[in-house]
Amino acid sequence: EIVLTQSPATLSLSPGERATLSCRASQSISSYLAWYQEKPGQAPRLLIYDASNRATGIPARFSGSGSGTDFTLTISSLESEDFAVYYCQQRSNWPQTFGQGTKVEIK
Amino acid sequence: QVQLQESGPGLVKPSETLSLTCTVSGYSISSGYYWGWIRQPPGKGLEWIGNIYHSGNTYYNPSLKSRVTISVDTSKNQFSLKLSSVTAADTAVYYCARGPGYVGLSPYFDHWGQGTLVTVTS
Numbered sequence: 565e566i567v568l569t570q571s572p573a574t575l576s577l578s579p580g581e582r583a584t585l586s587c588r589a590s591q592s593i594s595s596y597l598a599w600y601q602e603k604p605g606q607a608p609r610l611l612i613y614d615a616s617n618r619a620t621g622i623p624a625r626f627s628g629s630g631s632g633t634d635f636t637l638t639i640s641s642l643e644s645e646d647f648a649v650y651y652c653q654q655r656s657n658w659p660q661t662f663g664q665g666t667k668v669e670i671k
Numbered sequence: 672q673v674q675l676q677e678s679g680p681g682l683v684k685p686s687e688t689l690s691l692t693c694t695v696s697g698y699s700i701s702s703g704y705y706w707g708w709i710r711q712p713p714g715k716g717l718e719w720i721g722n723i724y725h726s727g728n729t730y731y732n733p734s735l736k737s738r739v740t741i742s743v744d745t746s747k748n749q750f751s752l753k754l755s756s757v758t759a760a761d762t763a764v765y766y767c768a769r770g771p772g773y774v775g776l777s778p779y780f781d782h783w784g785q786g787t788l789v790t791v792t793s
Contacts, residue, residue: 596776598780607766607784608717608766609783610781613781620781651716653717653779655772655777658730658777659730659732659733659777660777662716662718662719663716664716665717
């Protein structure tokens with residue numbers, strides 16, 4: 565089973581700042597990585613699929629990069645609605661697995 | 672637009688079977704995609720439970736495989752989850768979701784239900 569390790573666990577930033585979230589896979593997953601945003605009481609929302617493709621309706625301030633084992637989600641300028649928990653998910657190898665999450669909180 | 676809605680009992684007794692149904696609107700299950708179940712224990716992260724492909728192929732998390740069954744009812748545009756022999760560790764919010772993908776490559780999930788909390792308690 566592929567283990568996804570997200571860092572940091574918590575990111576404390578102010579609105580307008582840039583957020584950089586990391587997801588590292590225990591073995592190569594090519595570009596088969598997705599990112600989700602989860603807010604309290606809501607279902608996860610797909611942001612990025614296959615490492616760098618924005619899902620429908622996702623603002624351009626969200627971008628994804630990486631391949632192999634190291635991946636990054638970047639939020640170029642944090643808006644108030646972006647403070648949430650972010651999960652990565654790999655679909656390269658069965659079983660598909662999720663990272664443990666990174667919480668982006670207001671500083 | 673595509674919408675998914677979970678339904679089922681919110682309380683299940685230990686050792687019994689958890690049963691949930693996901694009703695899909697805005698898209699015909701038989702037309703394509705994976706249809707999956709994901710859960711989230713209180714205060715914890717996401718755990719993939721299993722998927723069913725529109726053709727009927729099923730894929731389960733090995734950690735749950737002996738207890739999980741996912742099935743589809745195309746006449747009602749629904750798919751279902753059964754998890755047997757539940758314990759308190761199965762207490763979680765259960766989500767159903769749609770997953771773009773094809774046989775041989777697991778999906779990501781682009782549409783999710785709102786989730787339903789299932790508590791295992793005597």
